[in-house]
Amino acid sequence: MLGVKDLTVAVGPDSNPVEIVSSVSFAIGKGEVLGLVGESGCGKSMTSLAIMGLLPDPGPRVRSGRIELDGADVTNLAPWQRVEAGHGNIAMIFQEPMTSLNPVLRIDEQIAEAVRVHDGLSGAAARARACELLEMVRIPDAALQMGAYPHQLSGGMRQRVMIAIALACRPHILIADEPTTALDVTVQFQILGLLRELCDRLDMAMLFITHDLGVVAQLVDRVAVMYAGRLVETAAVETLFDNPAHPYTSGLMACMPAPGHRTRRLTTIPGQAPQPGSISSGCAFAPRCPDVRDICRVDPLARATITEGHEALCKFPVTGSAA
Amino acid sequence: MWSFVLKRAGATFVTLVAASVLIFAFIHLVPGDPIYVLLGDTATPEQVDLVRHKLGLDEPIVLQYLQWAGKALTGDLGQSIFFQAPVLSVIADGAETSLLLATITMVWVVLIGVPIGMVAAMRQGSWVDQTLSGIAMLMASVPTFWVGLYLILIFAAWLGWLPSSGYPSIFESGGLGNLRYLLLPSLTLAAPNAALILRLTRASMLDVSREDYVRTARAKGIRPRQVVRRHILRNALLAVVSAFGFTFAALISEAVVTETVFALPGIGRLVVQSILRRDYPVIQGIILVIVVLYLAINLIVDLSYRLLDPRVELE
Amino acid sequence: MTRDRLHSWLAPFLGRPIALLGLAILVGMILAAIFASVLSPYDPRAIDPIIRLSPPNAAHWFGTDQFGRDTLSRVIYSSRMALLIGVGVVSFALLTGVPIGVFSALFPRLGHVLMRMVDVLMSFPALLLALGLIVVLGQSVANAIIAIGAVYLTTTTRITYGLTLRLRAETYVEAARSMGSGTAWVVVKHVLPNLISPLLVQASFVFAFAQLSAASLDFLGLGAPPDIPSWGNMLAESRTFITRAPWLLFFPGMMIVLTAFSLNLVGDALRDRLDPRFQEMFASRRRR
Numbered sequence: 001m002l003g004v005k006d007l008t009v010a011v012g013p014d015s016n017p018v019e020i021v022s023s024v025s026f027a028i029g030k031g032e033v034l035g036l037v038g039e040s041g042c043g044k045s046m047t048s049l050a051i052m053g054l055l056p057d058p059g060p061r062v063r064s065g066r067i068e069l070d071g072a073d074v075t076n077l078a079p080w081q082r083v084e085a086g087h088g089n090i091a092m093i094f095q096e097p098m099t100s101l102n103p104v105l106r107i108d109e110q111i112a113e114a115v116r117v118h119d120g121l122s123g124a125a126a127r128a129r130a131c132e133l134l135e136m137v138r139i140p141d142a143a144l145q146m147g148a149y150p151h152q153l154s155g156g157m158r159q160r161v162m163i164a165i166a167l168a169c170r171p172h173i174l175i176a177d178e179p180t181t182a183l184d185v186t187v188q189f190q191i192l193g194l195l196r197e198l199c200d201r202l203d204m205a206m207l208f209i210t211h212d213l214g215v216v217a218q219l220v221d222r223v224a225v226m227y228a229g230r231l232v233e234t235a236a237v238e239t240l241f242d243n244p245a246h247p248y249t250s251g252l253m254a255c256m257p258a259p260g261h262r263t264r265r266l267t268t269i270p271g272q273a274p275q276p277g278s279i280s281s282g283c284a285f286a287p288r289c290p291d292v293r294d295i296c297r298v299d300p301l302a303r304a305t306i307t308e309g310h311e312a313l314c315k316f317p318v319t320g321s322a323a
Numbered sequence: 324m325w326s327f328v329l330k331r332a333g334a335t336f337v338t339l340v341a342a343s344v345l346i347f348a349f350i351h352l353v354p355g356d357p358i359y360v361l362l363g364d365t366a367t368p369e370q371v372d373l374v375r376h377k378l379g380l381d382e383p384i385v386l387q388y389l390q391w392a393g394k395a396l397t398g399d400l401g402q403s404i405f406f407q408a409p410v411l412s413v414i415a416d417g418a419e420t421s422l423l424l425a426t427i428t429m430v431w432v433v434l435i436g437v438p439i440g441m442v443a444a445m446r447q448g449s450w451v452d453q454t455l456s457g458i459a460m461l462m463a464s465v466p467t468f469w470v471g472l473y474l475i476l477i478f479a480a481w482l483g484w485l486p487s488s489g490y491p492s493i494f495e496s497g498g499l500g501n502l503r504y505l506l507l508p509s510l511t512l513a514a515p516n517a518a519l520i521l522r523l524t525r526a527s528m529l530d531v532s533r534e535d536y537v538r539t540a541r542a543k544g545i546r547p548r549q550v551v552r553r554h555i556l557r558n559a560l561l562a563v564v565s566a567f568g569f570t571f572a573a574l575i576s577e578a579v580v581t582e583t584v585f586a587l588p589g590i591g592r593l594v595v596q597s598i599l600r601r602d603y604p605v606i607q608g609i610i611l612v613i614v615v616l617y618l619a620i621n622l623i624v625d626l627s628y629r630l631l632d633p634r635v636e637l638e
Numbered sequence: 639m640t641r642d643r644l645h646s647w648l649a650p651f652l653g654r655p656i657a658l659l660g661l662a663i664l665v666g667m668i669l670a671a672i673f674a675s676v677l678s679p680y681d682p683r684a685i686d687p688i689i690r691l692s693p694p695n696a697a698h699w700f701g702t703d704q705f706g707r708d709t710l711s712r713v714i715y716s717s718r719m720a721l722l723i724g725v726g727v728v729s730f731a732l733l734t735g736v737p738i739g740v741f742s743a744l745f746p747r748l749g750h751v752l753m754r755m756v757d758v759l760m761s762f763p764a765l766l767l768a769l770g771l772i773v774v775l776g777q778s779v780a781n782a783i784i785a786i787g788a789v790y791l792t793t794t795t796r797i798t799y800g801l802t803l804r805l806r807a808e809t810y811v812e813a814a815r816s817m818g819s820g821t822a823w824v825v826v827k828h829v830l831p832n833l834i835s836p837l838l839v840q841a842s843f844v845f846a847f848a849q850l851s852a853a854s855l856d857f858l859g860l861g862a863p864p865d866i867p868s869w870g871n872m873l874a875e876s877r878t879f880i881t882r883a884p885w886l887l888f889f890p891g892m893m894i895v896l897t898a899f900s901l902n903l904v905g906d907a908l909r910d911r912l913d914p915r916f917q918e919m920f921a922s923r924r925r926r
Contacts, residue, residue, distance in 0.1 A: 054538055058448060083544035092542050099535040102554055113553070114543040162539070169543060341758040352774045457656075460906070464846065464898035466853045469873065469891040472880060480881045576765030580854050594766070595858050598773055606773060610766060618761050 001205050002028040002051070002090075002173050007065035009043075009050050011276075018277035020046050020060055022229045028173060033199055033206045035220035035237070037213060037252075039273060043229040044209045048175045051207070052092050053078045070172060083117060091166035092175040096182055097158035101150040107134075107161050108146035114168035133164040138194060156187035163194070173205040174198075180215070192219055213256055217241065222309075225249050228274050228284035230301070235310040245304070245312035247289045283314070291316060328626060335622045339615065343395070346611050347388050350603060361604060362404065400608035405600050410608035413593070420490050420589035421582070424505055424512065425574050431513035432520055432570060437563065440524025445551065447529060456525065462518035467577045471511040471584040478507060488586035508585045512577055516570050523566055527559040534558075561628060568624040572617050660903030663896055671717040678711035682867050691883045701885040703875065712867045713889050719868040720849055720897060723783060727848035728841045730787030731794045736837065739798025740829060743806060749799070756795050764789045768851060772860050782861045786851045790844045797840055798833065805829050835912045842905030846898040853894050869894050 007024045010017035021043040028034045036044045049055050050062050053074065067075045072087045082088045094100045102110060111130035115121055121129060127146070134142035137160040150158055159179055166174055176195065180188040196219055199206050208220055216223055216237065223240045225233040225248065233246040244250040251269040271288040282297040283289070289296065296315060304317050350361065358371050382390075394400070400410040443455040479487035490504040531537065532555050540554045541547075579591035586592070590609055597605040670677055680698075686706035694701045700709035738756070742749030759767070771785035805828070855861030856870025864871055869890040876886035 052542060054542060056533070056538075078547075079542055079544040080546045088544050094535060094539065096535055100539045102536040102540065102558075104557055105553070113540075113545060117544045165539070165543065338754070338757055338761055341754070342761045345758065349770065349774065354774075354776070460902050461895070461899055464850075464902055465895050466850050466857075466870075466873075466891065468854065468857050469887075469894070472873070472877065472887055472891075476880050476884060476887065572763040576763040577854075579765055579769070580857065583858060594769065595860075598769060598860065603773075606770070610762070610770060613763060613766060614761050617763060 001030050001032070001070065002207070003066070003068035004047075004051060005066045005068070007047065007050060007067065008063045009046050009055070009060050010063045011060045014063075017063060019063075020229050020276050021050065023065070024226070024229075024231045025065075026224050026231060026234060028205045028207060030172070031199065031203045031205055032222065033196075033208060033220045035216040035223045036207060036209045036226060037211060037216055037223060038226035039211055041273060042226045043276075044226050045177055047226070048092065048177050048207065048209055052090065052175060053082060054092070088118065089170055089172040090175070091169040091171035092177065093159070093162045093166050093179050095178040097155055097162055097179075098150075098182070100162060101158060103150055106147055106149055107153070111161070111165050111168055114165050118169050129168070130164070133167050134161070136167060136198070137161070137164045139164075154187075155183050156191065159183065159187075159191055160194070163191075163198070167198070167202075171204060173207065175207045175209070177209045178211070181210070181212075188215075195219070213252060225252070228279060229276060230284055230313060232285070232314070233310075233312045235306075239307075239310050243306075243310075245306045245310065245317035246285075246314050247291055247318065248285050249312075250318055251288075251290075291318075327629070331622060331625060335618050339618050342614050342618075343392060343611065344388065346607060346614065347391050349607050349610070351384075353603060361401070395611065400611065401604035403597075403602055403605045405597070405602040405605070410604050413605055414590060414608055414612055417588055417590040417593045420587050421578060421591060423502075424509055424578060424582070424587065424589060425571070427502075427505055427509040428512040428516070428574055429567075429571070431509060432517045435513065436517040436520030437524050437560075440521040440563075441528060441551075441556075443521070444525040444528035444532070452525075456522070459518040459521045462514050463522070465515065467511055467515060468580045468584045470514050471508065471581055474507045474511055475585070490585075490587045490589075504587075508581050508587060511584070512574060512581050515577070516573060519573075520563065520566065520570065524559065524563050527562040528555055530562075531555045531559045565624060565628045568617075568621040571620050575613055575617065654907060657903050657907035660900035660907075663900040664904065667717050667897055667900075668721060670714050671721045674715050674718055678708075678714045680708040680711045682707060682711040682715045684708070691879065693883070694885055700889045701883065703872075703883070703886055704879055709872075709886065709889055712872060713869070713893055715867045716869045716872065716890065716893070719779070719862055719866060720852075720893075722779070723786070723852040724845040724848050726780075726783035727787045727790060727852075728844050730783060731790040731844055732837065732841065734787075735791045735794030736798050736833070739795040740802050740833075742795075743799050743802035744829075753795075753799060756792050759788070760792045760796075765851065765854065768855065769860065772855070777860055777863070779862050779866070782852060782855055786848055786855070789851070790847070794837075794840060794844070797836065801833055801836060802829055805832055835908075839905055839909045839912055842901050842908060846901035846905065849894055849898050849901075 004027070005025050007021055008019060009021040010019045012018045024043075024047055026034065036047065038044050046055075046060060051067055053076070055061060062076060065075070066073055069082070069087050069090055072085070074082050074085075074087050077085065077087075079088065082090070101107070108127055108130050111133055112126040115126045115129045115133075119126070119129060131142050131146060134145065139145055139157060139160050145153070145157075150161070153161065162179075174195075179195070180191050183191065192215065195206065195208075198204060208216075210216060220237055222234065222236050224231055225240075225246065227248050233240070233244070233249045235243075235245070240249065241253065244253050248269070251267075254267045255269065269288055274284055274287070282295075282299060283292075283301060286292050286296045293316065299315070301313055302315050303311055303313055304315070305311050306317060358375055362370060362374060398411050400414075402408070403410050403413050406413050439455055439459075443452045443459075446452045475487045478485045485507055486504050487507075491501050528551075537550065537554050540550050545553075575591075578589065579594055581587075582589045582591035583595050590613075594606060594609050597603075597609070684707060686702070688706065689698070689702050690704055690706040692698065692702050698708050698710065700713060702708055703712070738752055742752045762770070767789055768782075768785040771788055772781055775781040775784065852861055852868070853870035853873070856868050857874045859874060861870060862868045864875075872890040873887065876883070876890070880887050
């Protein structure tokens with residue numbers, strides 16, 4: 001389905017690049033939902049943009065690695081090039097529905113545009129399909145709302161329109177970059193439910209990017225954790241929560257306040273995430289790791305396989321159950 | 324929506340009134356007795372007394388302003404000292420030339436500035452873009468009259484293709500061929516303004532192309548040319564259109580110099596000559612007319628900009 | 639100034655050779671103005687009717703004008719006027735515009751009135767405003783500076799007003815005021831330092847436009863008196879002779895272009911250095 005192999009994205013001149021994403025590899029199978037988690041600035045958005053072929057020009061570029069969609073190499077192809085080559089079955093929804101829709105075009109127009117590209121329809125047929133898609137994303141009175149402008153809709157409705165646009169691209173896999181972060185909690189719940197339902201109904205895979213572990217727990221099948229541009233752990237969601245292997249992941253788990261559990265202070269991970277380009281050797285998490293050893297700072301990274309489907313980028317992963 | 328229009332028109336009107344106070348005060352600020360300012364130094368004592376009473380210059384200044392404003396509204400802007408004719412008719416004589424010059428220049432500015440700005444934006448960073456942007460900056464650094472003089476030197480003196488000065492009226496002679504008298508002057512005026520519009524178009528397009536909705540458009544798989552046409556252009560041009568009012572003001576200013584260089588019988592040259600001749604009523608009249616025109620154009624551009632942007636319709 | 643800050647000011651120039659060239663030209667012009675008497679081969683006012691209107695040659699690199707005066711020397715001496723006009727206009731615009739803009743933003747009620755007055759001034763097209771002021775004030779170099787300065791006072795005020803409004807809303811300013819710091823203190827400590835960079839950019843462009851405006855005024859005969867050498871005056875005088883002596887048209891005009899172009903380049907480079915920092919400053923507000 002989607003295969004990402006050793007993806008490296010960097011800015012700056014070829015002679016001295018600053019890496020934002022370093023050798024990230026993962027795969028998503030048909031109908032599978034993978035959650036990509038990490039704190040702000042860890043490179044998850046860049047990864048998703050690279051996968052889509054939407055890296056801004058001028059700006060960060062893919063320096064090495066491969067991105068495969070249904071077996072085809074689409075690494076440096078822009079979305080329109082992929083459509084032309086017949087590999088355009090991927091779509092993305094973004095964090096800010098307010099600014100992600102063109103303010104001067106009506107929403108039926110914006111959806112119909114995608115329909116025209118992917119279905120080859122035009123005119124009334126395209127608009128009919130657009131209406132169908134609006135109903136699929138549960139917009140009430142879809143036929144009426146077709147003529148609306150983005151600013152006339154609420155945040156939740158705008159995000160539904162974004163999803164409709166994405167669905168018009170007939171994606172085998174949908175990338176959702178923090179789609180609910182900008183929304184109210186109740187609306188968040190509805191949108192997440194809609195996404196899960198659509199994935200199940202359409203047998204669509206999803207790469208769900210978030211910094212919210214709570215959302216991850218409800219929504220995804222597997223989780224990939226990123227830190228400082230590297231993928232530090234991948235596991236099935238229950239495994240990750242029960243047996244986090246990488247010290248960073250267990251640190252994250254410990255940060256979550258458990259309901260009913262009284263503590264005086266919330267746990268934090270001391271220190272700050274490193275700036276891109278400031279780690280030259282060894283593990284990026286070393287400065288903050290509670291179990292750090294000297295070789296961690298120096299030796300090249302090692303990927304440890306804990307169990308089938310559970311990997312961590314650590315020389316001394318934690319095995320055994322967490323607190 | 325109409326309440327919005329009225330509010331804007333009202334604000335413009337207030338600004339106009341305030342500006343008119345300044346323009347009215349102009350005569351009184353010029354060194355010397357206003358009477359002699361209005362009549363010229365050669366006025367006889369009898370004329371002075373007659374006019375002083377007739378113009379109400381012995382009355383309180385606020386009353387004078389109201390009288391002046393009232394007369395201005397009916398088109399009576401006073402009498403030109405040099406021409407001994409109503410100021411308004413003197414101005415009207417020059418109107419044809421100046422309006423025609425301004426219109427033709429605006430056409431050049433838009434036809435040259437906008438497309439080239441678009442090209443530069445779409446090829447951002449390439450040698451094409453750098454060259455075009457460099458030329459634009461150069462053109463914006465050149466004094467208009469220098470360009471004009473050079474055009475005269477090359478095309479009129481050396482090549483003899485085009486006339487170097489004057490402009491016989493089209494209205495009177497009916498010959499559209501007379502437009503060639505305005506070719507060099509309009510190109511001269513257009514050069515720096517086209518350069519500014521070019522840079523503005525380029526900057527605006529680049530700004531818009533960084534917006535989130537353009538990224539969404541690209542994600543749909545639409546081809547780049549379509550992305551530019553349907554998503555970038557419309558939004559970028561909104562910003563450029565709103566600069567047209569400002570461009571027009573710049574045109575009026577620079578036309579003063581261009582008309583002088585090419586000896587065109589327009590309002591710009593009239594201003595300069597009137598200053599040198601100390602024909603203060605004409606100076607005052609021209610400034611008033613131009614300010615009114617400038618404010619009117621800005622109001623129209625402002626309103627049409629708002630009306631084009633659907634976000635504002637529902638306020 | 640620490641080495642880091644000095645480096646960050648020079649950085650946009652080091653990366654771009656053409657901006658460096660612009661800076662070099664400007665420095666050259668300033669030096670020419672200061673050392674005019676040393677650099678000029680002849681007295682700019684020395685008349686020599688025998689060699690009038692001679693083209694550029696070994697003795698007179700830029701040729702001579704209708705009175706036999708050496709064009710090169712006059713061009714060099716004119717740089718003094720250019721410098722004077724530029725510095726004068728920029729100073730006038732900053733010394734009047736900045737205080738008005740800052741106070742209008744910090745005291746909203748007074749500010750509204752003042753900004754409306756600026757609007758009124760802006761309803762007069764630039765050159766017309768300058769011309770009107772010259773008529774009222776009389777023709778002289780000082781009055782030309784005031785007239786042109788008045789035009790750019792309006793843009794400077796507007797920019798300062800906008801910047802100060804945004805700065806006022808920045809949390810650290812609010813914090814300072816809530817801690818009881820007097821307004822004057824807030825202004826000096828927080829607002830002014832942040833205005834330096836954008837105003838420096840603005841100053842470059844104003845300096846450039848002042849050259850063009852002054853040249854236009856001189857050309858019309860309403861700027862510097864004709865006996866003072868300035869590039870605009872030289873062009874005005876050359877008008878009758880352009881077919882016979884095109885070099886009289888070329889050199890003074892070229893100097894104006896070089897000066898204005900260099901200033902624009904420098905202003906652009908400074909603005910690019912400024913931009914990312916500004917975006918950084920406002921980005922922290924955008925993130926919720």
